[in-house]
Amino acid sequence: MATPLHISISEKLRRQIEVGEYKSGDRLPSEHQLMETFNVSRITARQAVANLVSQGLAIAYRGKGVFVTPQKKVTYSLSSPLVFLEQDMARQGITFSFENLAFESMPAAADVAAELGIVEKSEVYRQKKLLRMDGAAGAVDISYLSTELGEPFVPLFQRQMTFPTLAQNGIPVERLDGVIECTHADYDLSGYLEVPLGHALMVYRYTAYSSDQQPVLHGSTISRADRFCYSLSTRSGS
Numbered sequence: 001m002a003t004p005l006h007i008s009i010s011e012k013l014r015r016q017i018e019v020g021e022y023k024s025g026d027r028l029p030s031e032h033q034l035m036e037t038f039n040v041s042r043i044t045a046r047q048a049v050a051n052l053v054s055q056g057l058a059i060a061y062r063g064k065g066v067f068v069t070p071q072k073k074v075t076y077s078l079s080s081p082l083v084f085l086e087q088d089m090a091r092q093g094i095t096f097s098f099e100n101l102a103f104e105s106m107p108a109a110a111d112v113a114a115e116l117g118i119v120e121k122s123e124v125y126r127q128k129k130l131l132r133m134d135g136a137a138g139a140v141d142i143s144y145l146s147t148e149l150g151e152p153f154v155p156l157f158q159r160q161m162t163f164p165t166l167a168q169n170g171i172p173v174e175r176l177d178g179v180i181e182c183t184h185a186d187y188d189l190s191g192y193l194e195v196p197l198g199h200a201l202m203v204y205r206y207t208a209y210s211s212d213q214q215p216v217l218h219g220s221t222i223s224r225a226d227r228f229c230y231s232l233s234t235r236s237g238s
Contacts, residue, residue, distance in 0.1 A: 005038070005040050005044050005048075006040075006044045006045075006047035006048040006051060007048075007051065009034060009038055009040070009044070009045070009048035010047075010048040010049075010051035010052050010055075013028065013029075013048070013052060013057075014052065014055070014057060017052075017057055017058075017068055022068050023068060024068055024069070025067060025068060026067065026068045027065045027066070027067050028049070028052070028058055028065070028066045028067065028068065030065060030066075031045040031046055031049065032045075034048060034049070049066050052066070053066070053196065054196050054199070056069060056194075056195060056199075056224060056226045056227075057069060059194050069136070069194070073226060073227055073228065073229060074089060074092060074094050074133045074138065074227065074228055074229075075088075075092070075228075075229050075230065075231050076088050076089075076228070076229075076230050076231070077230075077231045077232075077233070078176070078178070078230050078231065078232045079232075079233060082163070082173055082174075082176060084161065084163055084164050085131075085161065085163075086161060086164070089133060094133050094134055095133070095134050095135070096131070096132070096133060097131075097132045097135075098129045098130060098131050098132065098141075098161065099129065099130040099132070100127070100128075100129055100158050101128040101129060101130055101140070101192070102126070102127065102128040103125065103126075103127045103128075103154075103157065103158055104125070104126055105123050105124070105125055105126075105147055106123070106124060106126050107120075107121040107122070107123060107124075108120060108121060108122050108123070108124045108144065112124060112144045112218055115144075115207045115215060115218035116144065116145070116146060116207075116215050116216075116217075116218050117214070117215050118146055122146065123146070123147040124144045124145060124146055124147060125144065125145055125146075125147055125150045125154070125157070126142065126143070126144050127141075127142070127143050127144075127157060127162070128140065128141070128142050129141045129142075129143075129161075130192050131221075131223075131228075133227065133228070136227060137192060137193050137194055137224075137227075138193075138223055138224060138227040138228040139193075139221050139222060139223035139224070139227075139228050140189060140192050140193065140221070140222045140223075141219060141220070141221045141222075142219055142220050142222070143162055143217055143218065143219030143220075144217070144218050144219060145162070145216060145217045145218075149171070149216060152169070153165055153166075153169055156169075162217060163208070163217075166216065166217070171210055171216060172210065172211060173208040173209065173210065173216065173217070174209060174210060174211045174213075175208070175209040175213070176206055176207070176208050176209070177206065177207050177209070178204055178205060178206035178207070179204075179205050180202065180203065180204050180205075180230065181202075181203050181205070182200055182201065182202060182203065183200075183201050183202075183203045183222060184198050184199065184200060184201065185197055185198060185199040185200075185201055189201065189222060193222075193223075193224050195224060200225070201222050201223065201224065201225070202222070202223050202224075202225045202228070202229075203220055203221070203222050203223075204220065204221045204223070204230065205219075205220045206218070206219060206220070206221070
């Protein structure tokens with residue numbers, strides 16, 4: 001069966017992106033240019049562009065055009081002792097920043113309360129952050145900690161990442177339990193991470209423990225797999 005025209009066009013553009021003919025931030029041909037170059041209809045040209053957007057290779061800006069998205073993937077090492085995310089990004093020569101999307105006090109849901117070892121509906125702080133690597137949106141982090149523990153550091157949490165803030169204030173994270181699974185982009189995540197609604201995303205769910213093995217933080221980091229991944233090193237027992 002013949003390959004649909006819109007697939008052939010998007011695959012040619014994908015290969016051009018991969019070999020560097022179109023670099024990160026470059027503007028891709030417009031629908032009109034694609035129509036002329038490949039002698040196809042507007043619907044076919046539009047679908048070809050949509051294919052690239054759905055693959056995370058391009059992003060469309062209304063009134064401006066379609067541009068190649070950054071393709072550099074960063075790796076966060078889940079190691080022991082714990083390496084803070086900012087430190088790991090700096091080691092790789094990557095500029096890290098975050099945008100504080102929300103910080104609020106709320107009653108703990110049953111699953112959050114269980115992870116933090118507190119009574120259900122106890123007050124917790126919920127923080128949502130957009131993590132950027134070299135300026136590109138890579139992940140959304142949503143974390144919870146008890147208001148009793150976090151109250152003294154609220155101003156700091158809105159300017160700094162959580163783990164370093166806790167460590168700098170006498171609450172070092174000594175252990176991190178986590179699981180990696182998949183989810184799909186809802187309306188908010190699709191906007192933050194610049195992916196289509198329903199796009200497959202990676203989730204790292206974690207609970208952090210202090211030196212006395214008390215849970216201090218529970219959260220999830222939801223990321224684009226084409227921009228963010230994890231590495232893990234293990235040792236066999238002696």
